[in-house]
Amino acid sequence: MSDVALPSYQRIRHVLRQELERGALVPGDRMPTERELVERFGVAHMTVRHAIDGLVRDGLVVRRRGSGTFVVRTRPMARSATRLQSFSDELGGAVVGGRVIRQQEIRPDRDVAEALAMSWNGRVVELVRVRTVDGTPASLQQVFIPFKFAPGLARDDLTDRSLYQYLAEAGVTLDRAEQRMFAVAAQDWHAELLGVPISTPLLAAERLSRDPENHPVELARTWSHPDLSVWVEMNR
Structure with a gap:
């Protein structure tokens, strides 16, 4: 199945995971804000939120209340x-x-x-x-x-x-x-x-x-x- 056939939030999650694995961000770095990702991908806030939720479940990023979303590792264990x-x-x-x-x-x-x-x-x-x-x-x-x-x-x-x-x-x-x-x-x-x-x-x-x-x-x-x-x- 191609990326085009995936739901938008899964496609965004996949793109962000690939970028983490390539080293675009390293553990401790702050992820782009939801607003920045909305503008980048041209989707709704809820779609971006679902994509980030997937990265959280993968153990790649963590949300910190009042601070943003931060990288904890660049590939899932x-x-x-x-x-x-x-x-x-x-x-x-x-x-x-x-x-x-x-x-x-x-x-x-x-x-x-x-x-x-x-x-x-x-x-x-x-x-x-x-x-x-x-x-x-x-x-x-x-x-x-x-x-x-x-x-x-x-x-x-x-x-x-x-x-x-x-x-x-x-x-x-x-x-x-x-x-x-x-x-x-x-x-x-x-x-x-x-x-x-x-x-x-x-x-x-x-x-x-x-x-x-x-x-x-x-x-x-x-x-x-x-x-x-x-x-x-x-x-x-």
């Missing part, structure tokens, strides 16, 4: 869930970073041990990180990996490094995974690390990844910021 890949790869061209909250060798809880097909007295490495997109907290990740697969993981720096790349360099291949996704209310530690109010709805996921021999290698729990959408491609 969205990750692809169509392949088994790292968080960095899921985000495509975004600038992905991280902050390690916890990184330690521990004895797993019963549910973790069962998922990883381990004995109750085995050892795993727990890695908890806040992942950022363009400097903004986007996802909170808690990963458990049997110690035997990556004995150096408890001490090596994973601050801004892809875990899957680290595992590949350690000779560990991830072949397939099962994942379930569900909604949860943010607990206090989710809220603090993601910068949202307690009880904010979050998209949670639990993924169990396996190697080519079907051995469980990674149990990953993820809580995503409400602004981080998930892209799933489906074919009939």
